Amino acid sequence: MSAPTVEAVVRGHGAATRLVTDALAVARPTSPSAVVVPAVPDLRPLDELTDERLATDVGDTLDAVLADVRAVLDGAVHRLVFVLPAAPLMATAGGAAASAVTGGVLSMARTLAIELAREQVAVNVVAVDPRATTVAALAGQLGVLLGEGGEAITGQEIYLTAGTDLGRIRP
Amino acid sequence: MTTTHPSGRTAIVTGGAGGIGRGIVRRLAADGFTVVLADLDETAVHEAAAEIGGRVEPHLLDVTDPASRRSVVARADALGGADLLVNCAGVLRDARVRRLEPALFRRLTEINLIGPLALARLVGPGMGARGGGAIVNLASRAWLGTFGSTAYSTAKGGLVGATRSLALELGPRGITVNAVAPGFVDTPMTDGLPPEVRRRTLDAIPVGRAGRPEDVADAVAFLADAGYVTGQVLVACGGRSIGDPYLARAS
Numbered sequence: 001m002s003a004p005t006v007e008a009v010v011r012g013h014g015a016a017t018r019l020v021t022d023a024l025a026v027a028r029p030t031s032p033s034a035v036v037v038p039a040v041p042d043l044r045p046l047d048e049l050t051d052e053r054l055a056t057d058v059g060d061t062l063d064a065v066l067a068d069v070r071a072v073l074d075g076a077v078h079r080l081v082f083v084l085p086a087a088p089l090m091a092t093a094g095g096a097a098a099s100a101v102t103g104g105v106l107s108m109a110r111t112l113a114i115e116l117a118r119e120q121v122a123v124n125v126v127a128v129d130p131r132a133t134t135v136a137a138l139a140g141q142l143g144v145l146l147g148e149g150g151e152a153i154t155g156q157e158i159y160l161t162a163g164t165d166l167g168r169i170r171p
Numbered sequence: 172m173t174t175t176h177p178s179g180r181t182a183i184v185t186g187g188a189g190g191i192g193r194g195i196v197r198r199l200a201a202d203g204f205t206v207v208l209a210d211l212d213e214t215a216v217h218e219a220a221a222e223i224g225g226r227v228e229p230h231l232l233d234v235t236d237p238a239s240r241r242s243v244v245a246r247a248d249a250l251g252g253a254d255l256l257v258n259c260a261g262v263l264r265d266a267r268v269r270r271l272e273p274a275l276f277r278r279l280t281e282i283n284l285i286g287p288l289a290l291a292r293l294v295g296p297g298m299g300a301r302g303g304g305a306i307v308n309l310a311s312r313a314w315l316g317t318f319g320s321t322a323y324s325t326a327k328g329g330l331v332g333a334t335r336s337l338a339l340e341l342g343p344r345g346i347t348v349n350a351v352a353p354g355f356v357d358t359p360m361t362d363g364l365p366p367e368v369r370r371r372t373l374d375a376i377p378v379g380r381a382g383r384p385e386d387v388a389d390a391v392a393f394l395a396d397a398g399y400v401t402g403q404v405l406v407a408c409g410g411r412s413i414g415d416p417y418l419a420r421a422s
């Protein structure tokens with residue numbers, strides 16, 4: 001008999017929020033779970049990254065991610081997944097601020113995976129690409145990470161990009 | 172190995188009065204650079220410049236202050252313009268995520284991530300106009316994740332992410348952008364570690380010793396002139412990131 005489904009918490013206002021909620025409707029998590037979808041800034045050439053923009057796009061965005069993480073950890077989750085856009089995570093011209101955020105969240109996830117292992121919290125990153133990641137693809141992945149046996153996967157980055165990232169060095 | 176370059180090239184080294192920064196300044200000065208040694212610590216800035224000697228210009232810098240950032244770039248412009256920016260200023264103070272003060276998290280983002288990005292924006296146009304240059308960002312192996320290090324590893328991971336995208340953006344202007352990720356290096360930053368943590372850390376380093384500022388300076392000097400290497404992270408950690416960095420904790 002399979003474990004009962006529990007509702008997952010979704011935090012953050014990233015572009016993939018709708019994709020995540022649609023996927024969770026199908027995924028049927030069985031562990032107390034949270035999915036954080038950071039609001040990654042738009043691409044912008046370096047010359048336009050003014051001091052004010054850096055403060056908001058990078059500083060405020062990362063602050064919001066930390067606040068979301070703290071909020072979900074207060075709720076005693078066992079699985080935490082960050083959903084990030086694959087393009088800035090892999091690197092893209094004009095993406096200095098966006099990649100500062102996605103790279104920062106990736107390392108935060110790795111640190112949390114190490115730190116929270118003793119509390120049996122598994123932490124992972126799923127990278128999505130609007131051209132390649134379907135609701136079914138994300139639902140399948142979240143089903144694994146948030147379902148039975150998902151505790152064996154932690155500190156990982158999983159690219160749901162249909163191979164568009166192949167041939168590139170990952171961060 | 173030290174090589175002398177024909178040029179009168181100019182470098183900015185932020186955090187130049189710190190442990191690793193001094194090693195980098197010393198090496199770049201020996202390699203023929205005029206170095207703007209920039210740091211927040213006023214006494215140490217002058218003391219370090221005097222200790223190293225040569226064409227080293229002490230400059231007071233707070234990487235979190237926009238006016239101060241502009242002033243260090245103006246100082247380099249007066250010397251012909253920065254050919255090399257080494258973003259080495261950094262702060263390590265942290266806590267486990269549940270105890271981490273949001274203000275500390277923000278402070279580390281500003282010093283370790285936003286400061287370097289803002290300086291890259293300020294030097295980029297000049298470097299491009301002069302036909303190119305190099306930016307080297309001091310990341311850390313904490314980018315791979317480190318216990319109790321949410322703020323520091325987030326900032327350093329952000330710096331690695333930005334390094335990669337900046338390499339793509341600035342490559343067409345002849346500017347390389349790379350990161351060096353040191354492991355455990357003996358400096359004032361790591362002086363305060365409890366002896367037990369220090370011992371366990373050393374146990375997990377395959378080459379059997381702590382890093383020295385010169386080890387990191389070697390990597391920076393290489394990247395300063397490696398015109399065909401960009402967007403990379405050069406991990407200088409004595410092999411700790413290949414073996415099990417938590418080896419000692421488990422045993």
Ligand SMILES: NC(=O)c1ccc[n+]([C@@H]2O[C@H](COP(=O)([O-])OP(=O)(O)OC[C@H]3O[C@@H](n4cnc5c(N)ncnc54)[C@H](O)[C@@H]3O)[C@@H](O)[C@H]2O)c1
Nearest residue numbers: 186188189190191211233234260261311353355356358360
């Ligand atoms: N020591 C290590 O084991 C280690 C490991 C990995 C990465 N790093 C990185 O290497 C760099 C140098 O570290 P270190 O070990 O020499 O540390 P350090 O503490 O000896 O030197 C850091 C220097 O940065 C300066 N600084 C701090 N805040 C500043 C600000 N707002 N503006 C300008 N300067 C400021 C300090 O005054 C200091 O001189 C840092 O970026 C650090 O994160 C160090």
